[in-house]
Amino acid sequence: MEIGQLRYFYEAARLEHITKAAESLHVAQPALTKAIKNLEDELGVKLFYKSGRCVKLTEYGKFLKERAEHILRELDNLPQTVEMLEDVQDKTVWINVLAASTFVTDVIIKFKKIYPEVIFKMTQKENEIGADVSVLTNPVRFSGHIRARKSGVVEERVYVAVPVDSELAKNEEVDLADLRVSQFITLSGSRRFRPLCDAYCEYAGFKPQVVFESDSLIAVKNLIAAGVGVAFWPEFTWGKPDKRHIKLLRVKNPDCQREIFVLLSADKNSIMTETFFDFLLKELKKR
Structure with missing residues (x-):
């Protein structure tokens, strides 16, 4: 299962319409249909059934939509999460x-x-x-x-x-x-x-x-x-x-x-760490 397949499936499930999902994703409708068919073949279950000009989710489709929503949200937030983690690490001084x-x-x-x-x-x-x-x-x-x-x-x-x-x-x-x-x-x-x-x-x-x-x-x-x-x-x-x-x-x-002795590690330093090191050494030498 690929992330792209999951995104295609989720958009079709959200809109309940293959053509509208293709337009929303800026992909050709045949490509979207093929991706969903490949996903169904891989899982061995049907995810949609036709209902007039729309599509409806099967029970398997409903389950996958719920899980896909969580997975895709986590993936979309991942860059921000990593950035926040990096920011925390940059502000952390281990002494x-x-x-x-x-x-x-x-x-x-x-x-x-x-x-x-x-x-x-x-x-x-x-x-x-x-x-x-x-x-x-x-x-x-x-x-x-x-x-x-x-x-x-x-x-x-x-x-x-x-x-x-x-x-x-x-x-x-x-x-x-x-x-x-x-x-x-x-x-x-x-x-x-x-x-x-x-x-x-x-x-x-x-x-x-x-x-x-x-x-x-x-x-x-x-x-x-x-x-x-x-x-x-x-x-x-x-x-x-x-x-x-x-x-x-x-x-x-x-x-x-x-x-x-006060030592500043050469292995992993941030600007905050070096600032604290200089501050600590200065305070010690003032005594």
Whole structure:
């Protein structure tokens, strides 16, 4: 069955007149009659019967007309549907965030106010290589997988967060070695931030006394605020603390920082994606 046959049949069924259908379709009447006859032969049923100078639909014809109307409408709308889909894709930015998540979320909100039509898809998957924009701390792990057309790097300072009513909170900065007797609250080893924190302490000559370890960032923040212990606090990734309960101290020795990489995929980009990438990088570098 061909689409042309279906169109010929539907027009004849709609008008119930072969001659008028041929005129409407701008085809010769014999060509229309032959197309309908071929369709009937292919289906093995009669679709029309003569009624004076008109034609009427058989039960098979009525069924096919109903189905053909739906099919042809879908086909006629297909270019518009594809165009709409393309428009949605052009306005969609897929971002995979493995670092600076709090800051990136704030940037997304700010960008959305400027470009309200943008659609964001945000994931936080360790091995995701299909995103338009990736924010991560260790691009070496993705080397050979993410093809970056543009990239940028910013430094993220890592502070020590202490309860606001603790003795440590009287200071603005701290030597990490002075925290060797402090009790630490950490994210679990399954999080990529934990090994970095352990490395800082090792550099300062001690192993942290971990009294609470969790996969939940909210739990870590709440426990610091409750005075249970201290914790390392990445400025972009965790955002600003509740100053009523938590104070951030700058670490003077060692200088605790890490690099955050922002990558723009070379595989599939739209103008909106590139605009957001440039905006995000600019906002990060302003900090």
